[in-house]
Amino acid sequence: MSSTAIQLLVAAGAATLFVALAAGLVLRFLRRDRSLGTAAAQTRYETLHAVARTAPSLEHGLDPSTAPAAAASLASLLAADGVALLDSHRLLARHGTWPQGYSPTFGVLAEKTKVLKVPDGARTWHVVVSPLRVGTRRVGTLEVSVESVDASLVRAVDETASWVSAQLGVSELESQRAALAEAEVRALRAQISPHFIYNSLNAIASFIHTDPEHARELVLEFADFTRYSFRRRSDFTTLAEELTAIEGYLRLERARFGDRLRVRLDVAREVLPMPLPFLTLQPLVENAVRHGLERSPHGGTVTLTVRDEGDGALIRVEDDGVGADPERIREVLTGTTAGEHVGLRNVDQRLRQLYGPGSGLVVDTAPGAGLAVVTRIPKFHPGAVPTAKPTPTLAKGTP
Structure with missing residues (x-):
């Protein structure tokens, strides 16, 4: 049989199969259409x-x-x-x-x-x-x-x-979830407050006699930051508003650390209006300062990067400080141990509750090698309530 005849037979077979499939689909549609009007x-x-x-x-x-x-x-x-x-x-x-x-x-x-x-x-x-x-x-x-x-x-x-x-x-489960989330925010505020307030007031006191104008500025920064931390307008804020709070926090810490604390900020402007859970980034920055750089005799650099990724934003908070035992961080995140880095666990739990079990923090660290925390936050959440959108003055580089 010639190759042309074989091609014709194949084509005819394919056409027959197509017609049969089409006829079957039409019959199924007709049967389904007739059933739509039944009493059942x-x-x-x-x-x-x-x-x-x-x-x-x-x-x-x-x-x-x-x-x-x-x-x-x-x-x-x-x-x-x-x-x-x-x-x-x-x-x-x-x-x-x-x-x-x-x-x-x-x-x-x-x-x-x-x-x-x-x-x-x-x-x-x-x-x-x-x-x-x-x-x-x-x-x-x-x-x-x-x-x-x-x-x-x-x-x-x-x-x-x-x-x-x-x-x-x-x-009832949804109410309990909301109550738990609010309790965790309150717990997170309580964890920040004693350490931060004590150090901030000491730093302000050290400038009262030597530089009263700087002390006055620090008092205003302290008031603004604590007002933000203890407010209760919404479970959400904007990235811009959170960065403004971080700016105030870092100015207060710079009063204590001086040139030992360096900060690099690289934030895509497109994501500044994005809603995110209240007190998400500030605890990560505080963790970097408190556990990464405070114990380093030479201080170090905290780097905050936020990238626009379509329907979400990739956030990375990194320090080049003393680092930590990876197993210890894993135990903190899973709740099998308490103590240091509890702010990481709080943020991790809240992100997983809001965005699903696949969300949360990814931590990369080792003793002496600094610590990096990465998370991805969607740009939309049904519970997000728009808030004011102040533009942070903290620019790229050192504040």
């Missing part, structure tokens, strides 16, 4: 839509301000006459129709879903009561009123209560 598909859509509509009302837990919207959505989801939500000590919301004279009550708190018969004139209503739990704790109650009840509705209420409980659990 419509019911699934309406159920999922009702669930999606309810979830935002529960994202802050059993809150009186959002419970009415949640109760209304749950009534639609269950096709119930009425829905009530209670926390552990009060009625939060009651939606829809209920038996005359009946009020959701804590007297019916049950360990599992149960059905109450409630007379209403000539009729008898049914109220399905189901507990809401986070873990093993009873945190509230879901009550559903209907004129007629069957086993499927009871199961539906029970499953809905389980779903609401899961949402409340997520809300």
Whole structure:
């Protein structure tokens, strides 16, 4: 057979295969298109839509301000006459129709879903009561009123209560995460303050008689820095604002170290407005000064580099001081030991909580070889709140 004939057969086979695949895809699309209008598909859509509509009302837990919207959505989801939500000590919301004279009550708190018969004139209503739990704790109650009840509705209420409980659990975990993050910021401030305040006040005192004007400037720097450190406007700041605080911190440390402390700054201007967690860079710079250069008889240089990397910024804080044992730093970051470099662990934990377990600090060090800390911070976080954007006066080179 000639090569031309073989090529024709191959082409014909490929065309046949393509037609078959195309026909199969068309048939699948047609079958799927016909199923979109079925009663079952419509019911699934309406159920999922009702669930999606309810979830935002529960994202802050059993809150009186959002419970009415949640109760209304749950009534639609269950096709119930009425829905009530209670926390552990009060009625939060009651939606829809209920038996005359009946009020959701804590007297019916049950360990599992149960059905109450409630007379209403000539009729008898049914109220399905189901507990809401986070873990093993009873945190509230879901009550559903209907004129007629069957086993499927009871199961539906029970499953809905389980779903609401899961949402409340997520809300509680988020609240605990936020509280933990704030506690860590407070702990970080406490770790900075005693050491820094003591040294700063001593440095200021040393200039009061010899150079009172310089002492006055240092007092103002000290006031500005402590005001920034102890503020409570947001969990986020901007890179520019953090650099301004670092500038004040370094001026105070220069009063102590003199020419023994040298600083190099290389920051891409494009990333200055970028939001980042409050007190992220300053503890890294303080760690370099306090643990890297303070013990070196000749002092040294702290280098802060921030590079623009598209959707994030690469940050590197480096010193050429005494360095540290890499195993000791690993133990500090993993929390298996306490003591020095705790600021590194605090920042590392906060970054991982905010941006995921893949975030955090990468530390490169060895005894006598200085220490470098590297991290990458995304330019966007849903919790970031814009703040003022002062432009730091600290320029490249030594402050």
